[in-house]
Amino acid sequence: MSQAPKYKRILLKLSGEALMGDDSYGINRATIERIVQEVKSVVDLGVQVAVVIGGGNIFRGVAPAAAGMDRATADYMGMLATVMNALALQDAMRHAGIVSRVQSALTIQQVAEPYIRGKAIQYLEESKVVIFGAGTGNPFFTTDTAAALRGMEVGADIVLKATKVDGVYTDDPKKNPDAVRYHTLTFDEAIGRNLKVMDATAFALCRDQKMNLCVFSIFKQGALKRVVLGEDEGTLVHC
Ligand SMILES: Nc1ncnc2c1ncn2[C@@H]1O[C@H](COP(=O)(O)OP(=O)(O)OP(=O)(O)O)[C@@H](O)[C@H]1O
Numbered sequence: 001m002s003q004a005p006k007y008k009r010i011l012l013k014l015s016g017e018a019l020m021g022d023d024s025y026g027i028n029r030a031t032i033e034r035i036v037q038e039v040k041s042v043v044d045l046g047v048q049v050a051v052v053i054g055g056g057n058i059f060r061g062v063a064p065a066a067a068g069m070d071r072a073t074a075d076y077m078g079m080l081a082t083v084m085n086a087l088a089l090q091d092a093m094r095h096a097g098i099v100s101r102v103q104s105a106l107t108i109q110q111v112a113e114p115y116i117r118g119k120a121i122q123y124l125e126e127s128k129v130v131i132f133g134a135g136t137g138n139p140f141f142t143t144d145t146a147a148a149l150r151g152m153e154v155g156a157d158i159v160l161k162a163t164k165v166d167g168v169y170t171d172d173p174k175k176n177p178d179a180v181r182y183h184t185l186t187f188d189e190a191i192g193r194n195l196k197v198m199d200a201t202a203f204a205l206c207r208d209q210k211m212n213l214c215v216f217s218i219f220k221q222g223a224l225k226r227v228v229l230g231e232d233e234g235t236l237v238h239c
């Protein structure tokens with residue numbers, strides 16, 4: 001029996017740091033290939049996939065050099081890091097037989113198409129994966145906010161944050177072993193309890209535009225597909 005996806009179009013926020021795998025910096029080939037297979041599993045269901053990629057795997061590596069720098073300059077470096085990840089992701093997708101397009105919020109015309117909303121939507125309708133690089137194109141923001149923004153712009157049914165933990169917890173589970181995972185919670189609860197899994201701007205944008213969000217682990221095999229099929233996976237954050 002074929003499985004019917006719950007969502008027709010998704011905005012997938014992929015953690016930059018997740019691309020490192022067990023390395024301390026950069027892109028681990030086997031890890032990116034595994035992540036691409038997870039994406040392929042939902043593309044094969046006929047789901048339209050837009051991706052916003054983070055930059056923590058590269059930007060964390062240059063952070064010491066950025067210390068003491070002008071904040072906006074450091075943020076532009078961070079956005080450029082996400083463009084590198086977008087290109088690596090596109091390359092890995094091509095090897096896996098997925099047709100994708102990279103659009104950058106910063107103009108780097110020799111490297112990537114500029115972000116054009118209508119064109120992105122057209123690609124999605126043609127079943128091409130669209131990878132958004134350079135976040136929002138503005139300093140003082142994050143790729144989480146870019147995910148919320150682009151998700152709304154392309155009319156995604158939900159924003160899926162694929163990260164290193166398997167949901168939203170009462171506290172950072174990497175620091176507090178007693179933290180307990182939420183099954184669901186509201187955006188007001190997430191903001192009011194100052195939960196750091198996503199920045200407050202992104203939470204507020206999703207809340208104000210009534211865009212549901214699911215946080216799940218990209219390292220858990222099959223988790224993305226289970227979320228897309230509407231099965232019990234990760235944490236749903238809703239209005
Ligand atoms: N209440 C919480 N519940 C779950 N995770 C939390 C919480 N508070 C903090 N975290 C941390 O937030 C991290 C995920 O967000 P973060 O923005 O650091 O990474 P990302 O967006 O996945 O990566 P990148 O910035 O590289 O794209 C988790 O790895 C977890 O350690």
Ligand SMILES: O=c1ccn([C@@H]2O[C@H](COP(=O)(O)O)[C@@H](O)[C@H]2O)c(=O)[nH]1
Binds near residue numbers: 059076078135138
């Ligand atoms: O809209 C944006 C998105 C990102 N940045 C900068 O890039 C890095 C990496 O992004 P992550 O969301 O942390 O993965 C971020 O720390 C910012 O410095 C930005 O300025 N604007």
